[in-house]
Amino acid sequence: MGRYVVRRLLQMIPVFIGATLLIFLMVNVMGDPIAGLCGDRQCDPATAAQLKKEFGLDKPVWQQYLTYMGNVFTGDFGTAFNGQEVTELMSTAFPVTIRLTVVAIVFEVVIGITLGVITGLRRGRPVDTGVLLVTLVVISVPTFVTGLLLQLLLGVKWGWIRPSVSSDAPLDELILPGLVLASVSLAYVVRLTRTSIAENRRSDYVRTAIAKGLPRRRVVTRHLLRNSLIPVITFIGADVGFLMGGAIVTERIFNIHGVGYQLYQGILRQNTQTVVGFVTVLVLVFLVCNLVVDLLYAVLDPRIRYA
Amino acid sequence: MLLEVRDLHVEFRTRDGVAKAVNGVTYGVDAGETLAVLGESGSGKSVTAQAIMGILDMPPGRIAGGEILFQGQDLLKLKEEERRKIRGAGMAMIFQDALSSLNPVLTVGDQLGEMFTVHRGMSRKDARAKAVELMDRVRIPAAKERVRQYPHQFSGGMRQRIMIAMALALEPALIIADEPTTALDVTVQAQVMDLLAELQREYRIGLILITHDLGVVADVADRIAVMYAGRIVESAPVHDIYKAPAHPYTRGLLESIPRLDQKGQELYAIKGLPPNLLHIPPGCPFHPRCPMARDVCRTDVPPLYEVSPTRGSACHFWRECLDDYDG
Incomplete structure (x- = not known):
């Protein structure tokens, strides 16, 4: 290892x-x-x-x-042309984006896996068909449409949330943006979990677990879920890196001053130092996420041993 | 009687219609007795076992009739939660392919210990100790170290021993072994079978041994039930059957065993294929393949005739079959 x-x-x-x-x-x-x-x-x-x-x-x-x-490598990412240190920009932008990503990942894990398990266990039933249809819609509609639509409905029309996130971006204001950011991946997590659960449900070891007289709950959580989640967790792990850098659209819609926002501004204003600095960090984040995913794989599936 | 299956019917709903997998199976096992259930794939032997265990996939499966009496209690009348408690504790099952039947991501210690934590409410530590004890019992060397290993780290024979240990864990009264040695090397087959037979004698377990291997049966079984197209076609003490089968299908099975004194001759095979369970032929289901078939076989379903008080045959011409045999 x-x-x-x-x-x-x-x-x-x-x-x-x-x-x-x-x-x-x-x-x-x-x-x-x-x-x-x-x-x-x-x-x-x-x-x-x-x-x-x-x-x-x-x-x-x-x-x-x-x-x-x-x-x-000495920690100096240069100075933006407006005289602000790039590291300073990072220190305000990254915490916001990390918070947003955490919200998104929590949605993916909690809602995505739950729906995936439910539909996987009830394949072909109305719940399954309904959820599948919704995921298809979410996947096909671009994020900026979903984002703007939800912002308009929940934020402007019904006034349930603030349509624009304040500059220090507290967690509660990030719930809807997080959901929007997660939406497409969430739909994939549902489908991935569903397929995985449905496939493993018929497996021999699940039959053994039932034959051992284990309660249904234990069969599902300890035997079925554990195996079925291996591909899902790999997907979510890789998604962390993607969400960190891919939040440009969502951050723009909800006016969140995170990494995506800064990158967008940097490109727009041809602010070389900012763009290169942020991308460099994102590349690192991506690489580390991928490494963690690969290592996680070995932890989840003992049959995989790296030498 | 420990277990009595009476007139069991199991159907599967498929896209093409209803497949009748089990059509009125009746058999029983006493404590300490070994019943071998013999038959080709698709004869309903595994489905019957799954119905007894209560692990049939329902739907598409459906128990269309009959009774399963276990220690005097009709299992089919129990609630699922009551049946669950019997599974593992009262009766256990050993599956064919131990590698796929064991959970790949849990250690064997966890999988064995689970029997005790769930059914007996033991602590994890005590359960772990029990797991080591069980692994010792089925003669897995270095049990104390290997209890922490995963199924893929064991050889095929050792994995099947773990399956046996798991079945044995709560000392159930009945064990159903569904082709327990089919997936193993021939040399290992005998060891595993001997171990199973030894433990069965020691704990006076009623054993249902599902197999298509007649060689295994002769050594360990007390009685044999031969199944065809979801029915019992012959049921008898093991020696009677080997002496002279009372059903042409049983005879076909016996004659298809390779024998040393017939070396060089073409191996006998029963003509044709097992029937499609969606369209079981009328009359005796075996008649299209039967060398003795006559008109009556095409119309009348043979009941299980009493050949002797301990023996039954579902052949209209069982007497002829018995007399003819010169095996």
Whole structure:
């Protein structure tokens, strides 16, 4: 196991370099970062040249990348053009997004798995058909439609929630955005759990568990669920990384000042440092999530042993 | 009698109609007795066992009639919760494929111990000790260490021993073993079968041994019930059957065992296939494959004729069958 972790960590290095280099190059292609600084007017050439020198933009790209990475590893993600430290932006944005992601994951786990188990055990019955239909709708309708619709109905028309989340984003205001963020994955979790449960339900070891005279509840929770959740937990684990970075649409709709919001603003304003910094961290989050999922797999299924 | 199955009928609803898997099975087992239930796949032997255990998938399965008396009590009249308490404690089952029948993500210790925590309310620690004791009992070496291992870490024979230990855990009065050695290597088969027979004698367990292996039967069974198309076609003490079968189907089974003195000759096989349970032929269900079939076999369902006080045969011409045999 230890050797496996080391190997996986080493494998993360090229992936990390590749991903960050790619984003670095792409941001460079995006256009002249200085252009955005002077508002609508053209910058005067002398100022532009000075700014370029100050930010190191006059050097070749590969050198910029190396300098940047060197700084990143000392915890310096650079300064946004408005003078704010990128790390400072992160320290306000990430907690918000993490909270949002946690809400979303809780929805996926609680509602997704519960519905999946119920439908899996009652396959072909009205509950099953109904839930299946709803999941299909949720999967097919884009998140911004679901999000805007719910915001309009619950927030504006009926006034049950605040349509726009306040800047410190307390947990209770994140419930609806969390649900919206989770919706598509939630639907997949339901379907994945359902299939898995329905498949394992007919398995020999479940029959053994019944033949042992175990109460139905124990058969389901201890024998059926434990096995059926292996693929589901893998999915949810990988989804954590995805939700962290993929909250752009949801954060935009509900005006949440999290990672997605900052990234969006960064791209819009051609704020290179912000974009590269946030993406770098997201790449790391993604890699770590995937590693944790793989390790979790071995914990859940003792037949899998990494050497 | 420990267990008596009377005129049991089980049906399965399928898309193409109702499959009649069990059509009036009657058999019984005494304490300490071994009944071998013999038959091809689809003959209803496993379905009958599942009906006794109460682990039939319902739906699509349905018990269409009959009684299952266990220690004098009709199981079919009990509530599910009462039946659950009998499962494991009063009667237990050993399945064919131990690898798929054991839960892959729980240690064998957990799976054995569960019998005690659930049925006896024991603490986990005591249950663990009991699990080790049981593994010792079925002669699994280094039980104390191996109790923490998972099913896939055991060999096929050892896994089946664990199944046996699990069935034995609460010292049930009845054990149903559904082809317990079919999935094992031949060398291991004998060991596992011997162990099962030994424990059965020791605890005076009533054993129903479901098998299609006549070789196994001769050694351990007291009585044999031969099933065909969901019916008992012959029921007799084991020696009677081997001496002379009273049903052409039993005879076909016996003749299809390879024998040393017939080396080089073509192996006998019963012609044709078992009937489709959706359309069981009228009359004797075996008549399309029977070398002795006559007109009456096509119209009249043979009852279980009394051949002797301990023996029955569902063949109109059982006498002829018996006299003919020169095995």
